[in-house]
Amino acid sequence: MGEAGYGPLVRPRVNAHCHLPPNFSAFTSIRQALELADAQDVRVLGASNYYDYSVYDSFAAEACLYGIFPLFGLEIICLIDSLVQSGVKVNDPGNPGKMYICGKGITGFDPMSHRAYDLLQTIRDNDSARMTAVAAKLAAVFRAAGVETNLDSEAVKSMVVKRHFCQRDTVYLQERHLAQAFQVVLFDKVPEPARPALFEKAFGCPLKSKPGDGVGIQNEIRSQLMKAGKPAFVPDTFVDFAHAFELILALRGIPCYPCLVDGASPITEYEASPAKLIADLKDRGIHAAEFIPARNSPANLSTYVHALRDAGLFVTAGTEHNTLDLIPIEPTCLGGESVPDDLQDIFWEGACVVAAHQFLTLHGLPGYVSDSDGRPNAKYGTANERIEAFRKIGAAVIGKFQEATAEQTA
Numbered sequence: 001m002g003e004a005g006y007g008p009l010v011r012p013r014v015n016a017h018c019h020l021p022p023n024f025s026a027f028t029s030i031r032q033a034l035e036l037a038d039a040q041d042v043r044v045l046g047a048s049n050y051y052d053y054s055v056y057d058s059f060a061a062e063a064c065l066y067g068i069f070p071l072f073g074l075e076i077i078c079l080i081d082s083l084v085q086s087g088v089k090v091n092d093p094g095n096p097g098k099m100y101i102c103g104k105g106i107t108g109f110d111p112m113s114h115r116a117y118d119l120l121q122t123i124r125d126n127d128s129a130r131m132t133a134v135a136a137k138l139a140a141v142f143r144a145a146g147v148e149t150n151l152d153s154e155a156v157k158s159m160v161v162k163r164h165f166c167q168r169d170t171v172y173l174q175e176r177h178l179a180q181a182f183q184v185v186l187f188d189k190v191p192e193p194a195r196p197a198l199f200e201k202a203f204g205c206p207l208k209s210k211p212g213d214g215v216g217i218q219n220e221i222r223s224q225l226m227k228a229g230k231p232a233f234v235p236d237t238f239v240d241f242a243h244a245f246e247l248i249l250a251l252r253g254i255p256c257y258p259c260l261v262d263g264a265s266p267i268t269e270y271e272a273s274p275a276k277l278i279a280d281l282k283d284r285g286i287h288a289a290e291f292i293p294a295r296n297s298p299a300n301l302s303t304y305v306h307a308l309r310d311a312g313l314f315v316t317a318g319t320e321h322n323t324l325d326l327i328p329i330e331p332t333c334l335g336g337e338s339v340p341d342d343l344q345d346i347f348w349e350g351a352c353v354v355a356a357h358q359f360l361t362l363h364g365l366p367g368y369v370s371d372s373d374g375r376p377n378a379k380y381g382t383a384n385e386r387i388e389a390f391r392k393i394g395a396a397v398i399g400k401f402q403e404a405t406a407e408q409t410a
Contacts, residue, residue: 011344011345011348012041012042012043012044012348012398012402013040013041013042013043013044013329013330014042014043014044014045014046014317014330014347014348014351015037015042015044015045015046015317015318015319015329015330015331016044016046016048016071016073016104016290016316016317016318016347016350016351016354017046017048017073017102017258017290017292017316017317017318017319017320018033018045018046018047018048018318018319018320018321018322018329019047019048019049019050019320019321019322020033020047020049020055020059021055021160021163021164021166022052022055022160022161022164022166022170022171022172023049023050023174023322024174024176024177024180024322024323025321025322026321026322026323026324026325026326026327027321027326028163028164029164029165030055030058030059030062031062033045033321033329034062034063034065034066034068035066036326036329037066037068037329038066038067038068040328040329040330042068042329042330043067043068043069043398043402044068044069044071044351044355044398045063045068045069045070045071045329046070046071046072046073046104046316046318046351046354047059047070047071047072047073048073048074048075048102048318048320049073049074049075050074050075050076050172050174051120051123051124051127051172052124052169052170052171052172053072053074053106053109053110054110054167054170055166055170056070056072056109056110057110059072060072064405064408065405066405067401067402067405067406069355069397069398069401069402071104071105071351071354071355071358072105072106072107072109072358073102073103073104073105073106073253073256073354074102074103074106074248074251074253075100075101075102075103075258076100076101076102076103076123076239076244076247076248077098077099077100077101077236077238077244078098078099078101078238078239078240078241078243078244079097079098079099079236079238079239079240079241080097080099080240080241081097081240082097083096083097083099083270084096084097084098085097088268088269088270089264089268089269089270090268090270090271091257091258091259091260091268091270091271092260093260093263093264093265093268094227098236098238099241100258101241101244101245101248101255101256101257101258101286102248102255102256102257102258102290103247103248103251103253103254103255103256104253104254104256104288104290104316104354104357105252105253105254105354105355105357105358105361105367105368106248106251106252106253106358107251107252107253107358107361107362108250108251108252108253108361108371109251112251113250115246115250116247116250116251119243119246119247119250120247122239122243123239123243123247124172126237126238126239127172127173127237128153128172128173129237130234130235130236130237131153131172131173131174131175131177131178132152132153133234134175134178134226134232134233134234135151135152135153135156135173135178136152136153137225137231137232137233137234138151138178138182138221138225138226138232139151139152140232141202141225141231141232142182142186142198142202144202145198145199145201145202146198146201147186147189147190147198149182149185149186149189150185151181151182151185153173153178155181156173156177156178156181157171157173159181159184160173160177175222175226176218176222176322176323178221178226179218179219179221179222179226180214180218182221183214183217183218183221184214186198187214192211192212193211195207195211195217196211199217199220202224202225203220203224203225204224204231205224207220208220215323215324215325241284245284245285245374248374249369249370249371249372249373249374250371252361252367252371254287254288254353254354254357254367254368254369255284255285255286255287255288255369255374256286256288256289256290256316257281257286257288257289257290258289258290258291258292259271259277259289259290259291259304259308260295261291261295261296261300261301261304262295262296262297262300262334263292263295263296271304274303274304274307274308275307277304277308278307278308278311278313281313282311285373285374285375286313287312287313287314287368287369287376287383288313288314288315288316288350288353289308289313289314289315289316290315290316290317290318290350291304291305291315291316291317291318291331292317292318292319292320292331293317293331293332293333293334293339293343294319294327294331294332294333294334295334296333296334297333297334297337298333298334298337298338298339298340301333301339301340301343302340302342302343305343305346306346309346312382312383312384312387313383314349314350314353314387314390315346315347315349315350316347316350316351316354317331317339317343317347317350318331319331331347349387349391351394351398352390352391352392352393352394352395352398353368353387353390353391353394354394355393355394355395355397355398356368356390356391356393356394356397357369357390357394359393359394359397360393366379368386368390
């Protein structure tokens with residue numbers, strides 16, 4: 001058997017990236033996410049929320065009850081001006097220069113340093129102002145189409161609070177929250193036979209979804225009204241890469257690049273070549289990558305994961321669960337195909353690295369990267385030595401956690 005009782009064929013199932021409410025999520029509650037993970041025997045679960053992390057206290061406490069090791073993460077959207085100017089798309093297939101970046105193993109969210117708070121509050125303020133403006137425009141569109149929704153951003157926030165039984169100050173609205181709120185109210189006010197005419201008037205084109213398909217209509221509200229050039233579009237005000245990178249480090253996390261790869265067709269310019277992608281990530285000081293395998297064919301996933309890992313980046317995987325689709329908790333590839341075993345080994349290794357970093361920084365010890373400049377831990381001569389050392393520590397930490405929680409629930 002390997003460290004912590006895990007041999008190579010007995011690794012636990014892991015998911016290093018999902019969104020928990022009040023983020024827009026497939027889950028109605030943290031408990032539902034954990035119950036499903038437990039039922040599907042996923043033993044390591046990582047949250048990767050936008051812009052508020054107070055739910056992580058409950059996540060950690062409840063995860064212990066299920067014997068599920070919690071990983072704490074975050075996701076930020078930033079804009080890289082040079083790539084905007086050159087028209088290079090990164091990991092958003094619709095917007096040049098727009099980059100999603102994650103932080104893994106964050107431990108500086110409670111208490112949060114003044115610097116981290118200031119960096120985060122800038123993002124929160126920008127995002128909240130945009131959501132307020134989008135909600136007002138959506139209300140105006142549907143008012144012009146003949147329905148008074150009486151919705152604004154505060155009313156939508158109240159709906160989120162009621163749905164998830166959460167504190168109001170933990171809610172930061174996303175486009176999907178607005179789309180869902182308007183769909184729910186419109187369904188309540190407009191009988192099903194009259195909906196196609198209403199939405200055609202609002203969209204300026206025929207409704208594609210069936211008039212009773214709430215999720216389909218939510219997606220159309222976003223695509224037909226909120227995107228660039230549409231009636232409820234409001235330009236994003238994103239922070240730059242340096243701001244996002246500094247925030248991750250200020251929260252004592254590991255900067256991590258979420259790869260889209262063949263989740264876009266064609267693959268974006270930024271990710272078109274594994275070698276070019278790796279070079280740019282290293283130039284930016286990013287030493288970890290993540291995949292949502294449901295977007296990827298096994299062949300493309302294997303090509304990129306092995307290239308990144310061979311280049312000295314550790315790699316994780318997750319599901320997001322950031323739509324209402326309640327897909328399995330364990331990641332699978334495009335079309336539900338299983339993730340190949342060799343890639344599962346790499347994803348387990350990556351989860352162990354995050355767990356080790358999280359454990360060490362919680363105890364005031366150096367983690368995988370420095371929280372001052374993001375440089376990799378200098379104790380190790382090579383990236384492979386560093387990854388292997390943190391893998392062993394993380395596997396031991398997860399193993400001890402499972403032993404302790406098993407005793408508590410026995």
